[in-house]
Amino acid sequence: MALPMASSAKALAKELRGLREEPVEGFKIGLVDESNLYDWQVAIFGPPGTLYEGGYFKAHIRFPGDYPYSPPSFRFLCHLWHPNVYENGEVCISILHSPINDQQGGELPQERWNPTQTVRSVLMSVISLLNEPNTNSPANVDASVMFREWRERKNKRYEEYVKQQVQDSQKEAAKDGVIVPVTVEDYCVKTKAEPSESSIDISEFYEDEDMDFCGEDDD
Known part of the structure; x- marks a missing residue:
């Protein structure tokens, strides 16, 4: 018999199911370890028509034990x-900052x-951050300066840096056997994840086999 599931794990299990049934365009989602709901692996596809078109960027999302009351971390x-x-x-973005953290200057609690x-x-x-950086409180000052100069058409160094990163990422995609979408049509397609993408059976986390997913009532 499985052990009772923590409320944070129940919330994550519910979100994971939702993302697999209705994926977010431009992402692949999975678990690093099928027995651990607190550590997710993510692959981001660069949006067509942007500097990141054709890119394949892998990342980890880690969730705290009191999720959703505390934010996860997102690291490329x-x-x-x-x-x-x-x-x-590590990604520095307002939505990942706790509202009680006063060290993040210039951000409103909301x-x-x-x-x-x-x-x-x-996600x-x-x-959105990829194409619209926040240069007011940058995590990488040099990249921020370079981005502003590119936006002001002073030079193309930022564009060259990004294109090189995209090329490097495509080698990783080839190694993983991943076809990166480069058209809007392919990028925006939303389909249910195939069962073979993950062997996890979320119902196994529950002690009561008759309990509906995350305690939800059937419609």
Whole structure:
């Protein structure tokens, strides 16, 4: 008999099921370890029509034990030259900052994490951040300066950096056997994840086999 599931794990299991049934365009989602709901692996596809088109960027999302009351962390596993990504790959974005953390200057509490936020909203925020960096409080000052100069058409160094990263990431995609979408049509297709993508049976986490998923009532 499985052990009772913590409320945070129940919330994550529910979100994982939702993301597999209705995937977020531009992402592949999975678990690093099929027995651990607190450590997710993510692959981001660069949006067509942007500097990141054709890119394949792998990352980890780690969730705290009191999720969703505290935010997860999001870390790229590849080197990503971006104003809001630290050297170690950690993403600096308002939605991942606790509302009680006063060290993040210039952010309103409503811009930061709150328990109504979800993994889906984090993913959408990260994909938006790629193309629209926040240069007011950068994690990488040099990348921020370079981005502003590129936006002001002073030089193309930022564009060259990003294109090189995209080329490097495509080698990783080839190694993983992943076909990266490069058209809007392919990028925006939303289909249910195939069962073979994960062997996890979320119902195994529950002690009561008759209990509906996460205690939800049938419609």
